[in-house]
Amino acid sequence: MLSDDEGAPVSRIRPPTMDDVAKAAGVSRALVSLVMRGAPNVSDKRRKAVLDAADRLGYRPNAAARSLAERRSNTLGVVVNDLHNTFFADVVDGIHEVAQANGFRLLLNTAWRTDVDEREAVEAFLEYRVDGILVLGPRGDGNALRAATRNTPVVTIGLAFQGVDAVVNDDLRGGELAAGHLVDLGHRDIVHVDGGNGAGASQRREGFRTAMESAGLKPRILTGDFTERSGAEAVSALVDSGAMPTAVFAANDLAAVGLIDALTLAGYAVPDDVSVIGYDNTHLAQLRHIGLTTISQPMVAMGRLGAEIVLERPETGRRQAVCHVLTPELVVRNTTLPPRAVESRYVSA
Amino acid sequence: MLSDDEGAPVSRIRPPTMDDVAKAAGVSRALVSLVMRGAPNVSDKRRKAVLDAADRLGYRPNAAARSLAERRSNTLGVVVNDLHNTFFADVVDGIHEVAQANGFRLLLNTAWRTDVDEREAVEAFLEYRVDGILVLGPRGDGNALRAATRNTPVVTIGLAFQGVDAVVNDDLRGGELAAGHLVDLGHRDIVHVDGGNGAGASQRREGFRTAMESAGLKPRILTGDFTERSGAEAVSALVDSGAMPTAVFAANDLAAVGLIDALTLAGYAVPDDVSVIGYDNTHLAQLRHIGLTTISQPMVAMGRLGAEIVLERPETGRRQAVCHVLTPELVVRNTTLPPRAVESRYVSA
DNA sequence: CTCCGAAATTAGAGCGCTCCAACAACGTAG
């Protein structure tokens, strides 16, 4: 007798099940199920009885049981590469809009900017049997994602892999735009702090490189990783090397802000001594206090489009992967100016 | 014959089940289950056979079925009030750390800063039967959360409700600190742009009010909602009213940044014309380009603590709700100065 | 060899829900 209670932690009460509700309402479990799903052919009398009983007992359907029986979860999984980057928050806004309109729930997971955590997150969603997966700012070689498409519609946003649906912006063009803007301003010595192997990084790098070379300039590239810190570290490296350029193209706004921060600390005025351009046009860039010149991607629209693609695939039975490429745009604000040496020439031009 | 194929969307192949693996490996389903969960008493021979078969078939356990049978999900649900506010990203970092160490997965959901969406998100987690729920920056009256604690451990972060575990910082004290700092600098005309009914907003407001009154000053308060935009709107209101104060205390860093942005645009220099202080000490505040004076909360630590509480409750069987109050600290940077009029007096003091 | 206990394996009953086929109820037309 005593042993039943002593020391045993107070166990949570078992939540009521459909059977409990059925019993309380004096109907069958199947009827409760019908009421819960809002089926049409249920008499008002019974419906009310069921609803009352459910309410009285505090009944809440068990999503696990439901999705097991239904073989679908009515849920989309979203893997966010980096919660600290508000770029993704905007994309999620777009996804949410479409998901909501189609009666899907969203479940988020974050990848902490690493390959393994991203795989972990995708794996978790696959085990949950979500009805679709959106990967924002994917990493790695795409093999895991390609494999995942066999079971679930997957779409990446920000980087396209062979055989996986994707929504991207034209990063190559974006890189060219950024470099081109700086070149047009008269800069000759330009450094690109890249995004390492992050989503879109290689393309932006390529765009930068080609724009520079076609202008007859030598591209200088430093490795980064899309973080604020990587921007700051690049500044240290530049200071140490003693070869500070007149302009820097950062792989994204976050890095650009880190860069500006470190430049200011190191005694360089932005844009007077060094011009800085970012990428993404996040809220950060839009703050007038920062007023970052940057390349804009339509973030919310990308999210919307991604969600539409993921929902559409099972409907249409499409087999071929699609890749929507959106066009980036240059947004000039206050962090870029002609370099000191050519300023007058430029202004008079 | 034909009718089987025509027009029918290509259906996804049914993922292999434990039974499939068992058959392929020539063992029972129970054995596969044991191997999957890493049970000790399995012969190496069979274990290998099972693992091989699972690998060959691309088997992936069904989380829904598992949590249905196990009556637990090994998952914690995190409701993030606003993805755009990096404050929460830091808190999630702390939660993740602890969850990971204890073998729990994280699932996120966002509340888009509204009451109803928060309830929606919590509801979803309850239906999924997660093992614990963390609500970051809760809204509303707490009734829904209080009810939820009957089924699942719940802890709020940033605001405490009667009967619900919580981790908060001393917002009252924080409000006092902020107001006190401005008063100490010599400001007499100070406006607080509050956080409306957001988490911690009323306490910060109270702290502001008491600090002002005990200094014999009249507190001016404008309503906001913790967003960048609300900061900007406050500036419009102040400009329209024609009574620009010499200092503003924003309910959080995001709003402070919006404020600074709008002030700058309106031709007011910060901090020369108007001093601004925020709250949270997010990355945003720490950017040297902004250098926001603010009140710091230990965000990562709050996340860690919250996760520990949520995991500990079922272990210890504790019934009484706990509320951990952490102490905020003033961080002085570059957005606050003595007001113009008293500057000389202050400096000579 | 036989027998025994420990180690390894399995059968089978759920977990809480959905879904289908079967069944009751209830007018209404013949």
Next chain:
DNA sequence: CTACGTTGTTGGAGCGCTCTAATTTCGGAG
């Protein structure tokens, strides 16, 4: 009054897993 088509309701199988108790296997000790 019977037959019939609706509309409403229900039993029961099954979703893919875990877990307990029962069963088999196996390596010595007797």
